[in-house]
Amino acid sequence: MDTEITLRVDGAAHPLTVDTRTTLLDALRERLRNTSPKKGCDHGQCGACTVLLDGRRVNSCLVLAVTVGDAEVTTSDGLAADGQPHRLHRSFVEYDAFQCGYCTPGQVCSAMGVLAEARAGWPSAVTGDLDDADVDLTDAEIRERMSGNLCRCAAYANIVPAVAAVAQAEGVRR
Amino acid sequence: MREFRYEQAPDAAGAVALLAGAPGGAFLGGGTNLVDLMKLGVATPDVLVDVRELTSREITDLPDGGLRIGAGVPNADLAADRRVRERFPVLSQALLAGASGQLRNRATTGGNLLQRTRCGYFTDVTKPCNKRAPGSGCGALEGVHRNHAILGQTLEGPGTCVATHPSDMAVAMLAVDAVVRVLGPDGERAVPIAELHRLPGDDPSRDTTLRHGELITAIDLPALAFPSRYRKARERASFAFALVSVAAALRVEDGVVRDVRLALGGVAHKPWRVQAAEQALVGGPATEEAFAAAARAELDAATPLRDNRFKVPLARNLVVRTLLDLVEVSR
Ligand SMILES: Cc1cc2nc3c(=O)[nH]c(=O)nc-3n(C[C@H](O)[C@H](O)[C@H](O)COP(=O)(O)OP(=O)(O)OC[C@H]3O[C@@H](n4cnc5c(N)ncnc54)[C@H](O)[C@@H]3O)c2cc1C
Ligand code: SF4
Ligand code: FES
Ligand code: FES
Numbered sequence: 389m390d391t392e393i394t395l396r397v398d399g400a401a402h403p404l405t406v407d408t409r410t411t412l413l414d415a416l417r418e419r420l421r422n423t424s425p426k427k428g429c430d431h432g433q434c435g436a437c438t439v440l441l442d443g444r445r446v447n448s449c450l451v452l453a454v455t456v457g458d459a460e461v462t463t464s465d466g467l468a469a470d471g472q473p474h475r476l477h478r479s480f481v482e483y484d485a486f487q488c489g490y491c492t493p494g495q496v497c498s499a500m501g502v503l504a505e506a507r508a509g510w511p512s513a514v515t516g517d518l519d520d521a522d523v524d525l526t527d528a529e530i531r532e533r534m535s536g537n538l539c540r541c542a543a544y545a546n547i548v549p550a551v552a553a554v555a556q557a558e559g560v561r562r
Numbered sequence: 563m564r565e566f567r568y569e570q571a572p573d574a575a576g577a578v579a580l581l582a583g584a585p586g587g588a589f590l591g592g593g594t595n596l597v598d599l600m601k602l603g604v605a606t607p608d609v610l611v612d613v614r615e616l617t618s619r620e621i622t623d624l625p626d627g628g629l630r631i632g633a634g635v636p637n638a639d640l641a642a643d644r645r646v647r648e649r650f651p652v653l654s655q656a657l658l659a660g661a662s663g664q665l666r667n668r669a670t671t672g673g674n675l676l677q678r679t680r681c682g683y684f685t686d687v688t689k690p691c692n693k694r695a696p697g698s699g700c701g702a703l704e705g706v707h708r709n710h711a712i713l714g715q716t717l718e719g720p721g722t723c724v725a726t727h728p729s730d731m732a733v734a735m736l737a738v739d740a741v742v743r744v745l746g747p748d749g750e751r752a753v754p755i756a757e758l759h760r761l762p763g764d765d766p767s768r769d770t771t772l773r774h775g776e777l778i779t780a781i782d783l784p785a786l787a788f789p790s791r792y793r794k795a796r797e798r799a800s801f802a803f804a805l806v807s808v809a810a811a812l813r814v815e816d817g818v819v820r821d822v823r824l825a826l827g828g829v830a831h832k833p834w835r836v837q838a839a840e841q842a843l844v845g846g847p848a849t850e851e852a853f854a855a856a857a858r859a860e861l862d863a864a865t866p867l868r869d870n871r872f873k874v875p876l877a878r879n880l881v882v883r884t885l886l887d888l889v890e891v892s893r
Binding site: 389391407408409411430431432435438441444445446447450451452454455498501502505508509510511512513515518519531532533534535536537 | 563565566567568590592593594597598600601610612614638641642647648651654655658659661662663664665667668799800801
């Protein structure tokens with residue numbers, strides 16, 4: 389059933405007519421030709437489709453495009469303001485945190501979420517004391533918080549330091 | 563995916579009215595379970611009524627020290643809430659042990675309670691499954707059932723089903739006696755969480771006692787004045803459903819158990835309140851031997867399947883370990 393929506397993606401508004409069944413991921417890739425978010429599993433299991441929705445990381449394969457409303461969608465592509473790679477992009481390159489790169493845009497968006505969540509003092513399953521107001525973004529914390537992003541090339545050992553370096557640079561407690 | 567009409571309503575009552583007029587429709591929360599099942603052809607609603615933003619996204623204090631959680635509160639926000647972390651650590655821990663950061667951001671409290679089983683026959687429309695297609699048989703009974711139920715299954719007849727309820731959050735809510743607030747075409751009602759989820763009985767197609775069109779608006783947590791904890795065993799360190807999990811709260815005074823709440827996940831068609839063990843423990847010593855005996859009292863009734871016998875000792879050990887941890891923090 390066709391419905392008219394306007395998607396706000398990476399700073400631009402796009403009026404679109406979509407079938408109600410269209411996911412945000414398919415709308416981005418197939419309609420707006422923003423192929424930065426990837427389709428790995430299409431079932432919420434791999435994280436390759438991760439984007440930020442009003443700054444919060446979500447799996448775009450499980451979000452119906454008609455439910456997005458005027459929320460701001462940010463893809464990994466959109467993090468590269470004015471064509472300049474984001475600090476996280478550069479860190480992934482510097483630490484060799486990918487091989488094929490398929491999972492990388494999702495990893496980068498997820499890492500954005502991890503940094504924001506840690507700054508907000510959100511605990512994780514490996515946080516020792518839930519009463520603690522602050523979170524120390526240790527390597528174990530990064531691993532746990534990034535566990536929704538699978539990497540078929542198993543670049544995990546380099547993704548952790550890539551994220552850690554940006555946390556360090558941005559003054560997030562480690 | 564089947565075609566559907568997407569509807570928004572001005573408020574909760576409007577959403578209930580919309581669904582009352584749509585017998586084949588469904589409410590949509592975060593969609594992390596429903597959209598998945600629609601893609602698989604397992605769920606085929608012809609109307610979706612979006613309730614994610616119109617059920618409350620607030621957590622408010624109740625006069626007794628408890629909390630009211632709006633059905634629209636995302637799982638991530640609930641886990642991170644200061645009051646939840648202080649008063650109901652078992653709930654924060656359960657949420658944080660489930661799914662991923664992305665999923666918890668999108669999933670709602672109401673939707674989490676009503677997520678459906680992860681049984682592989684249920685999610686594969688080419689396979690027999692009494693829950694999805696009543697009367698077609700239960701593929702799991704003699705098939706792949708390593709992660710299926712060990713208690714309260716229906717093991718024969720047209721109602722055969724050995725599935726588990728997958729929610730971690732619901733197990734913690736059961737242990738703390740949460741009350742689910744529901745709005746239906748006939749008005750409001752309050753359902754103790756122990757009466758929300760059901761055993762398969764002779765109709766595994768129904769996971770809960772809710773009627774079509776009943777909207778979860780909030781969940782009330784009565785005050786809990788003693789330490790609580792959630793522990794989950796799974797096949798990888800993170801981002802996996804429970805094999806077995808335990809939610810527990812314990813009050814010990816001078817080495818004697820004064821109050822205890824115990825619930826198990828991953829063992830039955832519903833979160834399983836461990837009543838026999840609770841009764842056996844109160845008034846007795848808070849020792850490893852007593853905890854193990856109490857867990858056995860409950861698990862003696864287990865009817866494991868060919869390939870999930872490991873869950874019986876796993877459940878026992880988790881109960882003992884978690885209660886011992888709680889004794890430790892009570893010192
Ligand atoms: C890869 C993956 C891993 C996961 N791992 C875990 C895990 O380890 N532990 C765990 O507990 N969960 C896990 N989950 C499940 C996840 O927690 C649920 O999908 C989520 O909580 C459902 O919430 P939702 O708001 O997205 O529900 P939806 O998908 O929107 O809805 C689920 C059901 O609830 C109904 N509904 C929604 N809101 C209401 C309401 N207010 N009133 C009445 N009915 C309503 C819908 O009609 C639907 O039937 C996982 C999911 C995925 C995809
Ligand atoms: S266990 Fe239940 S859900 Fe799984 S195949 Fe059997 S009837 Fe279906
Ligand atoms: S494509 Fe969305 S999680 Fe895999
Ligand atoms: S770099 Fe290839 S999947 Fe991660």
